[in-house]
Amino acid sequence: MSATLLDGHDVVLFDLDGTVYRGGELVPGALEAIREVHRRGVTVRYVTNNASKSDSSVAEHLTGLGLTAAPTEVSTSAQAGAAVLAAQLPPGSRVLVVGAPALVSEVDRVGLVPVRDLADDPVAVVQGHSTETAWRNLAEACLAIRGGALWVACNSDRTLPTERGEVPGNGAMVAALQAATGQEPVVAGKPERPLLDRAVSSAGAQAPLMVGDRLDTDIAGAVHAGMPSLMVLTGVSTAADLLAATPDQRPDHVAADLRALHRPAAESAIAEQPGWKVRVDGDALELSTQPGEAGDALAALRTLCAAWWPTAAGPVAVRGVDERAQDALRHLGLA
Incomplete structure (x- = not known):
């Protein structure tokens, strides 16, 4: 089996709001994904910019949602x-x-x-x-x-x-x-380094992975700290935000939710994906499907980012050349 995204990392830094939960409910897939991280013996740190709650109250909230969490696993701003x-x-x-x-x-x-x-x-x-x-x-x-x-x-x-x-x-x-x-x-908090550096140091880790939903805090913080990151589309930042992201806010991976941690790393990587092709046409992008089995809309998004980011930054118009490409763009909110 191909190496999973989790492989090679000794700590996962999870943002909370929009990544692990939304208010009083876990994000779909979060419970199973985080339990599997624990089962594989990888350290977990919950890093939150919310300074209004203590580490104990954050851990208690997570425990109430069904996760296993201790105050020592929580790093707050x-x-x-x-x-x-x-x-x-x-x-x-x-x-x-x-x-x-x-x-x-x-x-x-x-x-x-x-x-x-x-x-x-x-x-x-x-x-x-x-x-x-x-x-x-x-x-x-x-x-x-x-x-x-x-x-x-x-x-x-x-x-x-x-x-x-x-x-x-x-x-x-x-x-x-x-x-x-x-x-x-x-x-002190994301996107600056003190919070993330403190979380990594508390875990005694050397190979962290940051996971979050906000480009301007979670992902920018990872970029500033020089660590790889996964953006999940369960919170604030959207597909359009991702495509328009500046270099200091670009993740290495993007996925629908935390279950991507246990899938092959290549599936969520920002790179050209099988079945999709993008042509840069001046200040616009053209998305088309290629012969064979095309991936889903998120695979199209990764391909779009891989084509646009080396060229420029900021909003860009995207056109679907064929019906399936148009459907993918509608699904992503990029039509």
């Missing part, structure tokens, strides 16, 4: 943000926290003193997602940052997926402070 602060500040330094109690706990865990008010003379600000963040919290942080405080953002995701759709994420609140201060924070 709150942990990464606290680690960034601890590397730059003396123990006992006061840090103004804009975020949830989980972030407060992580700041305390690394030997720093979490505070909520400018009157407490903080030397740094750390900002993570919280549904309770109000204007007053942003105002206190704004004044501290303007006064020279070190500013660390746990992540910069502008939206957060929920069962009702995408809502403002931590990045939206970060953007408000950027506008008010003219400053840029140090970002």
Whole structure:
């Protein structure tokens, strides 16, 4: 049997929202795929940009969905943000926290003193997602940052997926402070390296694989960290987003869901796939089927990316030359 995508990796870094679950439900195929990763003895790390939940609560949520998960298998952007602060500040330094109690706990865990008010003379600000963040919290942080405080953002995701759709994420609140201060924070979560580096280090691993649904965080983070990645089409980023991706957001593999981990690696690789042919026609692409058995729509997508990416980046018009190609493009939302 051909080598599977999992072969050769000693840890898999799983994004959570949109990759493993959506709200209170597992993504189809996730349970079986992750159980098989464990069965094969490969280490698992769940890496989340959501700084509002502790590692224990994330593990409890995953366990409630049927997975086996321990707090030590969870790496959060709150942990990464606290680690960034601890590397730059003396123990006992006061840090103004804009975020949830989980972030407060992580700041305390690394030997720093979490505070909520400018009157407490903080030397740094750390900002993570919280549904309770109000204007007053942003105002206190704004004044501290303007006064020279070190500013660390746990992540910069502008939206957060929920069962009702995408809502403002931590990045939206970060953007408000950027506008008010003219400053840029140090970002600890994806797409920057601290969160992923911490997860790999905690596993003692040498050959990681990143799996996620967002090009701008999960895949860009993998590119920045120099690790291979799999994009799954179960969350935010779409086939059109993938085709238009810039070099710093391009995965090595793309698949419908996590079950691709246990399929031959060549099946999900961004490369020309059997049965499909793409011709670059100026600023457009022509997709056609070839004699013999053509693959599915995702195989067509991989072939399109393999043809377009070496040529340019950004949105591109795609035409189906024959009926099956047109059907594939409709399925991908590229017609």
